[in-house]
Amino acid sequence: MDEKRRFRNPDLARRIAEKISKLAPREKPVKICHVCGTHEWTITHFGIRNLLPQTVEVIAGPGCPVCIVPASEIDEAVKIAEKGITVTCFGDMLRVPGSTMSLLDAKANGADVRVVYSAGDAVKMAEKSPDREFVFFAIGFETTAPSTAVEILGNLPRNLSFLVSHRVIPPAMKLLAEMRDLNLNGFIAPGHVSTVIGLVPYEVFPQDYGLPTVVAGFEPLDVLFGVYAILKQIHEGRPRLENEYSRVVRREGNVKAQKLMKQVFSMADGKWRGLGTIASSKLALREEYAVYDAHTRHGVCIAEGVDSHSGCMCHLIIIGKSKPNECPLFLKACRPEKPVGACMVGIEGTCRIWAKTINRQSHVL
Numbered sequence: 001m002d003e004k005r006r007f008r009n010p011d012l013a014r015r016i017a018e019k020i021s022k023l024a025p026r027e028k029p030v031k032i033c034h035v036c037g038t039h040e041w042t043i044t045h046f047g048i049r050n051l052l053p054q055t056v057e058v059i060a061g062p063g064c065p066v067c068i069v070p071a072s073e074i075d076e077a078v079k080i081a082e083k084g085i086t087v088t089c090f091g092d093m094l095r096v097p098g099s100t101m102s103l104l105d106a107k108a109n110g111a112d113v114r115v116v117y118s119a120g121d122a123v124k125m126a127e128k129s130p131d132r133e134f135v136f137f138a139i140g141f142e143t144t145a146p147s148t149a150v151e152i153l154g155n156l157p158r159n160l161s162f163l164v165s166h167r168v169i170p171p172a173m174k175l176l177a178e179m180r181d182l183n184l185n186g187f188i189a190p191g192h193v194s195t196v197i198g199l200v201p202y203e204v205f206p207q208d209y210g211l212p213t214v215v216a217g218f219e220p221l222d223v224l225f226g227v228y229a230i231l232k233q234i235h236e237g238r239p240r241l242e243n244e245y246s247r248v249v250r251r252e253g254n255v256k257a258q259k260l261m262k263q264v265f266s267m268a269d270g271k272w273r274g275l276g277t278i279a280s281s282k283l284a285l286r287e288e289y290a291v292y293d294a295h296t297r298h299g300v301c302i303a304e305g306v307d308s309h310s311g312c313m314c315h316l317i318i319i320g321k322s323k324p325n326e327c328p329l330f331l332k333a334c335r336p337e338k339p340v341g342a343c344m345v346g347i348e349g350t351c352r353i354w355a356k357t358i359n360r361q362s363h364v365l
């Protein structure tokens with residue numbers, strides 16, 4: 001049996017669900033937060049919430065890399081594009097709303113905005129057109145930041161600069177842990193990010209916040225086992241960090257990728273859509289690479305933007321305080337083909353995932 005099928009085995013899923021039911025509290029509910037769009041996809045697509053007892057809730061935190069980019073940084077990219085500079089970005093970023101328009105709107109108005117699949121594609125584009133200025137809008141968590149760092153350390157063409165909007169996950173988890181009204185009881189830590197950063201950055205959650213934390217993979221059994229492990233820790237009264245995804249995640253993470261990030265970026269305070277400013281959560285270009293900073297090269301710096309538009313509840317969806325179907329615009333004014341808020345745009349956005357799978361939630365397991 002291949003690995004995918006092994007971790008999607010319905011009989012095993014039901015057996016873990018039974019164990020979860022036995023450990024689930026009878027009265028006081030347990031709230032577990034994951035912070036990864038791929039986890040939300042797995043949970044929604046495979047109908048995992050349907051397998052959980054009523055007293056066990058799994059909520060989606062800020063795990064969508066395009067959803068959390070604040071409007072002010074999209075406004076900066078739009079402004080740069082409006083100056084006649086070619087802005088390159090991942091396809092998911094095109095439709096994410098800024099304060100007044102998205103990059104797709106700017107493109108429709110005549111700006112040169114191009115989709116790339118990697119920072120390396122932006123480098124190649126810039127090399128092919130040395131007479132044009134290019135900017136790569138670098139977004140994403142610790143999973144994509146190393147690839148931006150590699151390009152910056154390489155032989156960059158003089159006509160390319162970077163609008164760096166990378167964020168790191170653990171500070172956002174800390175913020176959620178400290179939100180008293182969120183009442184979290186545990187974290188499912190993101191598998192992809194953990195392959196890069198390893199386990200150590202999560203130790204703070206059981207140690208300082210008493211929150212069981214389990215790094216989990218992306219197959220249904222991974223997620224179910226993550227939930228089971230958290231409930232077991234709660235039951236034993238012994239919060240700790242566990243690695244359910246040991247087939248991929250090592251304690252030390254990807255040391256080479258960490259070194260690359262440290263070489264190119266320093267930590268800065270950063271805004272997150274829906275979360276405000278989080279201390280030391282943004283990667284900023286180090287002094288020695290300031291020449292590649294699109295802000296200074298193109299004289300653009302926008303401090304404030306409009307993150308939520310009328311009626312949109314993205315600021316609550318991103319922190320798991322609301323569910324997509326609680327938004328009055330969900331699947332009415334806001335749909336995948338015509339999104340109003342950021343969470344309906346990216347493939348890892350909670351609203352988009354719910355919208356795409358809502359009629360199929362319980363068919364797989």
Ligand code: SF4
Nearest residue numbers: 313314327334341351
């Ligand atoms: S359904 Fe649309 S408008 Fe409502 S929270 Fe989600 S993205 Fe925002």
